[in-house]
Amino acid sequence: MSVLAVNNLCKSFGGLRVTNNVNLTVTQGERRLIIGPNGAGKTTLFNLITGELSPDAGSVSLFERDITRLPSRKRTHLGMARTYQIITLFARDSIAHNVTLALLGLSTLRWNPFVALDRQAHLAAQARDALKRVGLDNIAERPLAQTSYGERRRVEIAMALAQNPKLILLDEPFAGLSIDERQDVRRLLLAIPRDVTIVMIEHDMDVALDLADRITLLHFGEVIVEGTRAEVVADPRTREVYLGE
C-alpha cells in the first residue's frame, strides 16, 4: 500500500513553474530521499504535500485517500508530520513547552480554556518521552532561546515524533549542523521504527545517502531520475545536474 502518492502535481508562481507534473509514490516504511540543486522545487513539493500550498493541478493521496483539498491541519490529524528547513519553533518558551504544543495539536484538550496546561501530567510525561528519544530530556525546561542550533534541530524532530506520525517529511534535517551534530541526528533518524515512513530533503549526501531506500532527483520542478541509491548515483543525469562530474 502506498503511504504517499503524488500524481501529476503542478505549481506555478506567476510565470515560473516550480513543480511540473511531479509523480511520486512512497510505500509503507520507505525512506525516500529527495535531492536536487537549489531552486529545484523540493521545499515547494513538501509544501504542496503538507497543504501549505495549493496545487494548480494534480493530486496528493495519503494512505490512498485523496487529500488534495484537505487543509494542512487536517493532514496532521491523519498522521502526517513535518519539520522545516528554516527552524520554526516557539522561541519564548521552553523546550518542553514546544513539544507540549505539538502534543496538544492532536488533542481535543487544545480547545479547553478552563484547565491549567501545566497541570496536565500526561502531556508533560509524553513530552519528556519525546525529548528522551532525541536526547534532550535533561534540558527539557531550558528556554529555547538558550539552546544551540543543533539542539533546536532535535527539538524540531522531537515535535514531529511526539505526534506519533505515520509519515514524516524532513526538510534538510542536517542543515547547519556540525559534524558531530550530524552524526547525532543521523543516529536519531536511524532509530525511527520502520512503521514510520520518512520522506527527506537533504543536500548532505555523505550522511543522507545511506539513510535512503530510494532517491528522487528533482530539477527545475521535474522528476528527472528516480530509483535505488545505486541507480540514481550511477545515472549520468544525476552527475550532470547535481553531483558533478
Next chain:
Amino acid sequence: MSHRSAGGRIAVALVVIAAVLALIAVPFAIGEIYYVNIASQILLYAIFALGLNVLVGYAGLVSLGHAGLFGIAAYIVAYLLASGHGHALAIVAALAGSLSVTACFAALSLRATGISFIMITLALGEIIWGLAYRWISLTNGDNGISVASRPAPFGLALGDARHFYVATLVVFLLAVAASAIFVRSPLGAALCGTRDQPRRMNALGYHVWLIRFWAFMFSGLLTSVAGILFVYYNEFISPQALALTASAEGLLMVISGGAGTLLGPIVGAALVVIVKNVVSAYVERWNFMLGAIFVAIVVFMPEGLVPGAVRLARSLWRASGSGKSASSAVAGPRQ
C-alpha cells in the same frame, strides 16, 4: 510548561491576597467620593484593557475597533432602560448583542493579520461610531441616552459611589481570574502559539483561525462587561465613548502597561485614568503630558511598564549580587 515552586506559589498567593485586601480597603481609606469614583473608573477601564490585551498581547492582533464593542453594550443597556425594561434584561441583552457584533467583527477582521487587521477593526469601529452618531431615532445622536438609575443587586444600592466601587471590584476580580485561567489554559497556550508561529501551529494540527475567533469572543465579552459598567458609572452614553480616540486610549493602556501580561493592562489603565482625571486638574496640557509619558515608556521600557519594571528590578538585583561577589572576590585574596 513552567512549574513554579511551592514557595513561589505561596509568595504569589500572598501578594494576590494583599492586593485584593488593599483594593477592598480603597473606598474606606479614601475619604473623598471623587477619588472613589476615579478608582471605579480605573477598575472598569482595566477590564476593558484586559479584554483588548487578549487580542493585542496574547494573539498579536492589534484592534482599533474595540470601543465599538464597548459602546454597543453600553448603548443596548441605555436604550433598554430608557424604554422601561429592567436591569437584568438590559444587561443580558447587552452581553448577547455585543457578543453577536463581536462575532461579526471577528469573522470580518480575522480574514487578515497585521496592518490589514488593524485597518479592518478601525473601519468596523468607525461604522459603529457613525451609527451611534447618525442614527438619531435610535441613539439620540450627539445628545446621547441617559440612564435614570443604577441597579441594586442583593440589596446593594449601586447609586452609592462606594457600593458601585465594590460591585465594580467584584466584576474586575472575576475578569482578572477569567483572564488568568484563560492564559494558563491549553487554549491560551495555543493562542500564544498562533501569535508566535501561526504557520507552525497550522502544521501541528491547530485551527489557527478558530483559535483567534474564540480569543476575539473572549476579548469582546470582557469589553462588553466594561461597557456595561461604563454606562452605569456615567449614567449616560454618547458617541464620544465609541470614538477612535477611545479605542486608541485602550490600546495605550495595554501597550504602556505591558501587552501579554496580566498586570500590565491594569497598570496602564490606572496610568491613563489618573493622568486624564487627576493630573488634568493641575496640568492644563495633560494631553501633552500623557503623550510624553507614553514616548518615555516606549523609549525606556518598550515592553511596557510592568515587564520593564521587572527587567529593571532583575538587573538591579543582579548588579547588587555581582557587586557583592565581586567585592568578596576582591576581599578573598587579601585574607
